[in-house]
Amino acid sequence: MTKIAIAGCGIIGAILAYELSSLDPNSPDLEILVIDRQPPARASTGAALGVMMGAISLKKAKSRAWKLRRDSLDRYETLIPELIAKTGRSIPYNRHGILKLCTSLKPTLEKWQTLAAERREQNFQLDILTSEAAADRFPYINLDQTIAAVYSADDRQVEPVPLLEAAIAAARSQGVQFDFDGRVESGLTDSDRLVGIRLRRSSGAIETVDLDALIITAGAGSAAIANDIASEGEPLNIVNVLGQALHLRPKSPIDPSTPIITRDDIHVVPRSSGTIWVGATVEFPPDDDGNGLIDPTPDPIPDPQGLDRLMATAKTFYPALEDADVISTWQGMRPRPVGRSAPVIEPVAGLTNALLATAHYRNGVLLAPATAQRAIDWLHAL
Ligand SMILES: Cc1cc2nc3c(=O)[nH]c(=O)nc-3n(C[C@H](O)[C@H](O)[C@H](O)COP(=O)(O)OP(=O)(O)OC[C@H]3O[C@@H](n4cnc5c(N)ncnc54)[C@H](O)[C@@H]3O)c2cc1C
Structure with missing residues (x-):
């Protein structure tokens, strides 16, 4: 029996768990355990708009960034119907480009x-x-x-929370176990192998989980885990970049074939329910008087004018928003690696059986299927 632990159940961890369990559903030889410190959709994925800037991104054909996008776009076309068929859940997926x-x-x-x-x-x-x-x-x-x-x-948009929930449900039906009360705090190593992780329960109790391989998909929480278990190399630094967004109801029905419209980094996202998401601001953490980032970096504080500016711009190019009612507003954090490009998909320094698959910054929803493929390739090569 091989035991694989996945630390973090946002969109990256959930899609990885589903894809991994699909290779041999309910296998008696493979145990997959997904551990999160809280219930799903409370972190970055719960705030995302699910816009997939793939073909339209200015990424060179040979670059890793493009290959990840291409592989994800390809896989989404089959993944969404597959998850819908397996779970009976609805996953709104905008195919109007x-x-x-x-x-x-x-x-x-x-x-x-x-x-x-x-x-x-x-x-x-x-x-x-x-x-x-x-x-x-x-x-x-x-x-x-x-x-x-x-x-x-050929670019798409998917609603991240229904997608995340469907991936969890489908993975569970294929034998994956989920634990939503375990903060991964540290690891137990034996030379270049990780043999276990220590979890802190909400009760304060500490528990040890043995494992054969660990994949860290904990978004902004990944750096603390990796830096604890790594035996060499530079520490990983992931900062949070804040985004604010709005949910609106226009007064008149919108054309059902409306694509995602984007201008000046602002997305207008028509939803199948007839409402619209508008987002998101991109707000960086404060720096220490221009002398570099403070360590540890504090999270950004939301700009109080951020939503007004977002709305003012969105209305100029999409007039249907002029008299729309605001249903709700929200904010969330994007995990961004410092000093390197997103995402980070590589083994933890000095360990043969621990992988980082994290820090997807603005594109974690888009890149989740391709990230899962890369993590599975790494597992196969172990
Ligand atoms: C406003 C906004 C709009 C966005 N729009 C888009 C978009 O249009 N398209 C797109 O592709 N992306 C978008 N993103 C980015 C996207 O949300 C992220 O890249 C993606 O959600 C990252 O997924 P994740 O699974 O790595 O992280 P998360 O969703 O943050 O999940 C990480 C999980 O790890 C858990 N965790 C952390 N530390 C620990 C620990 N020590 N132990 C156990 N569990 C732990 C957390 O509880 C969390 O559940 C947006 C983000 C924001 C904020």
């Missing part, structure tokens, strides 16, 4: 054309539109400040 409104010529139209040609070779469709062509095709958008638009037919 992403429309990006460009308000400057950075990047230049030439660069977009080059990207479109590159994506075509990879079987992804990007249409570069003049603002007149975009106005014809998307008459409900105000294109006053738009120079050009890029429509990506």
Whole structure:
């Protein structure tokens, strides 16, 4: 019997647990245990908009960043129907693409054309539109400040919480065990192997769990775990980048084929229920007078004007929001690695059987399936 522990049950841990258990459901030879310090959807994933900026991202064809995006987009097309079929749950999945409104010529139209040609070779469709062509095709958008638009037919948006819950339910039905009352605090090593982890229960009790392999998918909490168990290398530093968002009800029904509309880093996300999400601000932690980050880095404090600015911009390009009612607002944190690019998918320094699969910053929902594939490849190579 092989025992694999997954530390952290956000979208990364949950999709990994599902994919891993799908290889050999309810196998008597494999025990998969997912441990979290709290019930699901309370951390980053619970705040996400689920927009998948994949084909439309300016990532080079040979880069790791693009390959992760491509693999995730591919897998989502089968994963969502599979999870729906296995659980009977609904997972809202917007397949109407992403429309990006460009308000400057950075990047230049030439660069977009080059990207479109590159994506075509990879079987992804990007249409570069003049603002007149975009106005014809998307008459409900105000294109006053738009120079050009890029429509990506193959990018998607998924509602993160129903997806997370379905992945957990499906994984559970395939034999995965979930423990939502265990803060992973430290590890027990035997030379270059991790042999166990210590959990702190909400009661304060400490418990030890033996294991054969550990995958750390604890978002912002991953650094503390990894730095405790690593026997060498530089400490990992993950900071939180705050995002605020709104949930709105427009006065009139929205066109059901509306894509995700994005401008100046602000997404308007039409939902199948007829309401709309608008988000999100990107608010960094404070630094210590420009002399580098404070250690440990405090979380950012939400900008009190953040939501007003978000709404003011969103209304300029999507006028249906003009008289919309605000149903709710929320904020959440994105786990961002310091001094390196997101995500961090690599073994914990000095250990052969512990992997970091974390710090996905702004794209954890998008990158979850590809991250799971990479983690499974690593397990197979053990
Ligand atoms: C406002 C906002 C909008 C976003 N929009 C998008 C978007 O449109 N598209 C997109 O792809 N991404 C988006 N993101 C980013 C996305 O939410 C994250 O990248 C993703 O959720 C990270 O998933 P995760 O599983 O790594 O982390 P989390 O969801 O944070 O899960 C980590 C889990 O680990 C647990 N944990 C932590 N420490 C420990 C410990 N010591 N022991 C046990 N458990 C522990 C936590 O309780 C938590 O449940 C957005 C984020 C925000 C805040």
